[in-house]
Amino acid sequence: MKWKKLELLVFATLFLIGAGALYPVPALSAEKILRIAQQADCNGFDPQKITDVYTGTLLRQVYNGLVQPDENMVFQPDLAESWENPDDLTWVFKLRQGVLFHNGEEFTAEDVKYTFDRIFDPKTASPGVTHVREIDKVEVVDKYTVKITTKTPYAPLLSSLGRYEFGMLNKKAVDAAGDDYNKNPVGTGPFIMESWRPGDSVVLKKFDKYFKGEPKVDKLVFRGIPEDATRVIELESGGVDICMDFPPQDFERVKSDGKFVMYEKPGISTNYYGFNVSIKPFSDKRVRKALNHAVDIDALTDSLYFGMAVKTRGPLSEQVWGFDTTLPADPYPYDVEKAKALLAEAGYPNGFKTKLYASTQSLTRSIAEFFQGFYAEVGIECEVVTLEWGAYLAETRKGVDGMFTMGWSGTGDADGALTYLYDSQNIGSSNRVFWNDPEFDKMMYDGRTTLNPEKRQAIYKKAQAYFNEELPIVLMFSRKLLCVTTPKVKGFAIYPNQVYQLFNVSLED
Amino acid sequence: MPGTATTLKRDKRQSKIGEIWRRLKINKGAVAGLAVILFLSAMAIFAPYLAPYEPNKMNSGPRLASPSMKHPLGTDSFGRDQLSRVIYGARISLYVGFIAVGIGAVIGGFIGAVVGYYGGRVDNILMRIMDVLLAVPQIILAIAIVGALGANLVNLMIAVGVSQIPRYARIVRASALSVRGQEFVEAARAIGASDLRIILENILPNCMAPIIVQSTLGVASAILSAAALSFLGLGIQPPTPEWGSMLSLGRQYMRNAPHLTFYPGLVIAIVVLALNIFGDGLRDALDPKLRQ
């Protein structure tokens, strides 16, 4: 028996598969579609349920808040035209008139009240409520005027209201969608949600009646691509027009190719290395300083981020409102000898033993490895303890018997970083270093309750200097945000809070 | 006279092993597979002597360097020597593979022997539990276990091992069922041997052949599963040099340094291939009936 045909069949099948692979990719349609790759996909469109900046960027296209930060983190009017403070507890917002929701309803003061009522409703269980706990009540003055009263004078209110969690909702739309509002958002923003394929992509189409004018592109397609290399390949192979969260390892290479437009800017987030200052040896300021001098942050960021990060000059990123630009460029330079001397002075000439906690996320683990190496140089012997992310958060919240690393984004306002992380009232939750310093707490209180921006700025300047002297953490770095676009993309800008406004972006041929 | 009996037994066993080896030797592929496995095992054992650099030492060379004389497999994003990491990686992979299979084979084998031997209700209940384990795809079960318990070496071995239990349970059970009724078991029982002894002395030796074959193939699949889990970030965590997690790290640099993705995967493929070829040959050697 001869089976030549069978062999032929096998090869024909294999050939067909091969041929199929070579079939050309069809051309795109004539619509102006801006395709954006982000690191993560969408988690839903109910702003009051969202906790991540990637979804935040999507929300920014669909909703407007009363105010909105610009690319320099200055808060600009958005749905509120103007505001004033009749007294330290009261904020009166004048609303823009003639603004339409996507469902055709007009935006009024009632919508503002509804939005806040909903977020304060325990049934909503909004994680965002934590940013507005200072608000006492929200009242409708007239159709286009809203009065917000705070429990105590609360200067950072604008930075809270400018967050993506506080996109203005329309009661009718929320009620109509019920439990499925998450998938059927109605906002006032420049784009309307067209489709959402979970895990893959979101398509937004332009809202012709947007109050700031018609968007310059017809559609936005957001794709969540968690893998760095894939995101880059998609950009380079023409699959997307904007690659956000561009991986640092590819930045120089793509830059030198010259085919794309490169954007880089430090973000508002900072990464710090913490320890429990309430226990020995971290309760000794000299030890804390020694720990700062002993680490070579530049080598660390060079290795982890290919230099795409800046060493922090204090507790805040330079992009945060309130940052003191007069701080020294490198307050605690890498200096092993000085570190050793400080340790000896503090009574630890031979160093000590401690633990470095890390989560299973490989970043914290790598940083811990680096620190282990740095500290070994000054005689501090560190054991790296790895915990599950949830457990890591819980343990550090309760206080650990060693050191840990954490990143913090905050609100873009000095208060949003300093109070959370270092005010003693937050010990047991976000103050993971257990720093309890009444003097610093007082400065935080003053900063929070002083509505005058200049005076506030001065308070935070003092606070940062004080912080840098007391030093309850090891200063590390702020990562640079990297975005790369094709030359066709115009009007793009990096927002330090990673919540991008794409209304001004256009696609030129 | 008992001395003679043991000697006889030993002789018989030795000649059996010799016979298996003789049959195995003819299969060139199997011998090559065995050679590769032995080579990799040696590499794992003598890693500290073989590796040119410390596997976790950062900046052993320039970062993301392509393969060169100094770094035959290049360096990764931390400037760690990739060859050294691959060599040390053999330790982890083989370790996980063998321990996981050990867990699976011992627990599964024991369950299989007990339920096969006693039968009845015990059999029914345990086999239904095995059905439940089998109803969840193996790797997904392992993912769930690691995802819940946390990603580290021990949990990884547990996860992969547990997900392998049913296959051994089934093999041993089938063999126990067939052996149970045979005369020599009846005879052993008649002279008052305990159940445990019967299981250990009569039932287990009778299913050693399929267990050995299944274990060899099982090590291959365990190594593959473990690498896959580590690749997904649910296994061995960096900086421990493990092939799967090296691949996962290398993947981020695929555009600049494809060698970081290429080599770890290649060694996984080689190990698994070698184990599979050897397992295949072993099956043929142990069970000549299947040989054509």
Add this chain to the structure above:
Amino acid sequence: MAALLSVNDLCVKYKTFEGIVHAVNGISFDIPERGTLGLVGESGAGKTTTALSLMRLIPAPPGIVERGKISFGGRDIHALSEAEMKKIRGNQISMIFQDPMTSLNPVLTVGLQISEAIVAHQNTSEREALKRTQEMLEKVQIPSARHKEYPHEFSGGMRQRVGIAMALACNPRLIIADEPTTALDVTIQAQVIELMRNLRQEFSTAMMLITHDLGVVGEVCDRVAVMYAGEIVEEGSLEQIFEDARHPYTTGLFKCIPDIEEDSSQIQPIMGLMPDPFDLPSGCCFHPRCPSCMEVCRVERPAFLRENGRTVQCHLYAKGGVTQ
């Protein structure tokens, strides 16, 4: 009269992993039209190999037909093309196999398995073939309606009858029945033998019956060939072999049959085992087990002695040999 089938000096060996097996070692026999030859011998004697080589179905590799001529109806089987051979198989020579449990395809209906042979050889429509199939089933005493059933729905004896129907479906000139009753119950055996005998007569077919059961041979055959270790040690008419067996092996075989009239202690098994096919003994293959073994037997292969239409291959009957 030219024989229907004539086999001359057929040698078949198997080349295996362990060595070369000489399965058939220079056998010769004839079967006339409508004749019945019983091929008798222990298992491993080369009977099935002989049967398969007649149909050119020796699996190759490992089987090799080393030499010998087989002519069927005057045509040299080995000279035929594969296509011509296919026309002979199932059509002119058909075969009934030993184990009815395994020789029917379990996933096809028995009707299909019978009719496909008809369709393959006779220029008929499917419908005619089915009709013929049903007739054949009736002939082997199976209700024709059962043609739609699968082999597993039949008992062993019925399956063997299906096998018989299949073999006879194209009205062949020669049927080779390879131990058709071995796998069956004794009671069923008798029925099947009866059926075969009747049908053979009805279809006037020649038959080669392979068996180790001398009783069956006695009922069906008119000539008998006794095979041992790949050789035909004795061949003759039924009476000649049954009444006057010459070869010590043949006589040994008869002594193994229990006789009701005599004391059961009279059963005398042949001592020893069949020789290792990888390593056949020198001289006469049977000598290690032969009760009348002589010096010459160990050294020299005995010649064929032909006499009165019978053949025997034994030194005892050679010229100058001792006559019993």
Add this chain to the structure above:
Amino acid sequence: MLRYIFRRILFLIPVLLGVSILIFAIIHLAPGDPAEALLGPSATTRDLEELREQLGLNKSLVTQYFTFLTNTLKGDFGRSIRTNNPVLEELLDRFEPSLILAVLSMTLAIAVGIPLGLLAALRQNTWIDTSCNFVALLGFSLPGFWLGLMLMLFFSIMVPILPSSGYGTWQQLIMPTLVLSTNTTAVIARMTRSSMLEVIRQDYIRTAKAKGLSGRLILARHILSNVLIPVVTVAGLHFGHMLGGVVITETVFSIPGVGRLIIDAIRFQDYPVVQGGILFFAFCLSLVNLGVDLIYALLDPRIKAQYRAG
């Protein structure tokens, strides 16, 4: 036959119940705190308490399980912690890519694996056989995630003709399908070969030859029908393995299927989704096994008879 199917479906219930207990136990006995993971570093104690309350995490495990079970029976798998969408809806939303990927891969595996196995068997002990065998073993041994990356490296970077990720166009399915089918193709080819070698040695094939049938007819009618029976078994058994492959392939190629949903959910400790996803996989696998058993009955009348009797 219907009765048999019905019985088999009934039999699924205890298995799925067992799976639900197993998964629930694995997830809830775990040390991690979903509330912590969900709210991140900025969470206050109060936020955490509120979230735990809302998710029912502060109730006893048994209560939680029974709530989960009764809801599941009502078709309510709970809501995703991450997106707040109903889990069932998320699963169904993500089902299409996984299904298409699995079906395409299985089809490809069968289309390539069976001819490859037949070829090897018919050319037994020739170089064709040896190379088919080696290719099959290789396919069986290649880590899918690596193969995927290598294909991506080649077809998306070096010779950029295929999209590297995503889902929507058929080009995006080519590499994932290849990757996912490799393993199964290998298994099917090996099984086909050994099954073929087994079948051609069978007595009934000799019978068929003795009937003078043509080689093609013997192959098509007598050999293939018997060869396919164990091949179907193995393909069915391998389907579970393939579902595991779906998880990995979807992760490598950023395909929004159920597999990646589960992986993401595990990373976010979104346990309702993990629970629902694994149950969903178990359910699919059980259905496929049932389907395989029914295909058996079609292929093998003996099995069919057993089902009838049972």
